[in-house]
Amino acid sequence: MVTRAYQHPLNSSAVPVGAPLLEVDSVSLRFGGVVALREVSLSVAQGDIHAVIGPNGAGKSSLLNCISGLYHPQDGAITLHTGEDGRSHALTSLPPHRIARLGVARSFQNIELFHGLTVLENLMLGRHIHMRKNVLASLLWFGPARRQELEQRPLVEEVIDLLALQPYRHKPVGALAYGIQKRVELGRALCIQPSLLLLDEPMAGMNSEEKEDMARYILDVNELAGVSVVLIEHDMAVVMDVSNRVSVLDFGRLIADGTPETVKADPAVVEAYLGAEEH
């Protein structure tokens, strides 16, 4: 029987479903006098799609950048549990590439693909942390340098299959449509075999059809592959549909945290989005 069953797990976290995977503990981030995050605390559970919402400038992307190591918060702690023998890692002091090695993968608000390279090369770069980089072997195209190119390919092909990127495999990403580029960026993050996937506005600037597609891919990644997702998104309908848990930021402060239903009914959230009700 021919099956399309995937051979490689995409989720690398061994934390049991429902247990805390990422804990953000009273994190504060300041740029000079500007406070981007003010004692934000939240916990992401394994298996969840955890949405972070809030008005523009609320600090959503700053929070994501703190988690992935691009910003280093002045106060607070961010802890990633990897599950294997109960190990946990303090992320606040690590550089981005070390955090990526722990399996924290991300996409960017403005697409940050490697524009001169093809889709395949971009995805292979997602396998970077799983490959050895020996100068001499690379120059000679010898031993591990050559072997690992072949070894890493099946997983990359599974990601291509999952995200339906087959027609674009050898196209330079710079020439692809915006929606496809967003998908390639998701694919590159998946190739890491993430323990936690951070998506910064994966549907920004898309029409409703493309949004539906992207939402479907994110659900597939979460439900089929079991990858935990932290999602920043502006489209409330999408957030309420796909996420299990929602955290709301406003002016760098966490103003609500809970299931989509409770958050939607929270007066503080309504105020942040619609302005205070006049009495």
Added chain:
Amino acid sequence: MATATGIHHRSYRAELRLRHTRAEYLRLALMAALLLSLPYNLGVYWLGIANSILIAVIGAVGLNILVGYTGQISLGQGGFLAVGAYTSANLSERGGLPVPLSIAIAVLVTALIGALFGLPALRLKGLYLAIATLASQEIILFVVRRWSWLTEGKGFVEVSRLEVFGWQVSREMFEVQWYWVLLAITTLVVLAARNLMRTALGRAFMAVRDQDIAAAAIGVNLTRSKVTAFAVSSGFVGLAGALTAHYTETVTWERFTLDVSVLYLAMIIVGGIGSIAGSVYGAVFIMLIPTLLTEIAERLTAVAPVLTEQLPAIKNAVFGLAIIVFLLVEPRGLDRIWTRVKDYVRYWPFRY
């Protein structure tokens, strides 16, 4: 496998090959035949130029790895050539090491010094990095000019005729024998560079060039990648420098000035930034311009004697003009033009 509908691979292994179609293998065979027949068809003068081109190709490939593939602009090319040349010349002449060993050590030493001077790249980008590498060029040149120990106070190093394990280059067949040596080395260098760019390491270089923040976010260690790129690139350049030393048999600092750095940058711009083949085309083009202009001027000297009188000025003007025309018409260089020619032929009679 190439069919009428495109190139279809049946295995990942086949896809990773450098060439896929019969036409590509045919062109390779033609190229090889041309290169192998050159010594039988060219005189000593032209063969000497071919040898200089072969050395320039190695240097240009090295520079392109750094500038074109890793996006770290460098004006330090001349300095790194000098390191390779002085190291190998001194090790073989005064240290008495066999030439292959002295060249290998020169490559490693240049790689090390390149990595050292690449450290500013960890904090600087673009124009700022260009100025920092300009400083490295001037520092290295200052050292080789002023440190009289390097040249035993003579101001230059004399290098004896190439001798490898008892086999010595003969006086009569000097250019021909050097041609074979250099052709072999240059072929291996070009192949090594192509290999590098289809592995994880080379892809990391290109990731740093295209989006350094995203590169860090997928686990590329930026510090390590940039320093490695400087080291690998300088290693290639050091090889070119060492070969220059043994080929020209004298090492003087005039050969490694800032002009040389700019000339090499011109090679990769004209040939194609971020293309190994382009480095080769660019080196050939830039090295041939002065020679061809001299030829033309000599042919026309009866008609227009002013051409021969003003030859140096004309050379400079044409050189500058060529670079401006390339930047305007095809910023991606000869390599791109060649690709377009191939596509035109392939799709003919259709436009695309």
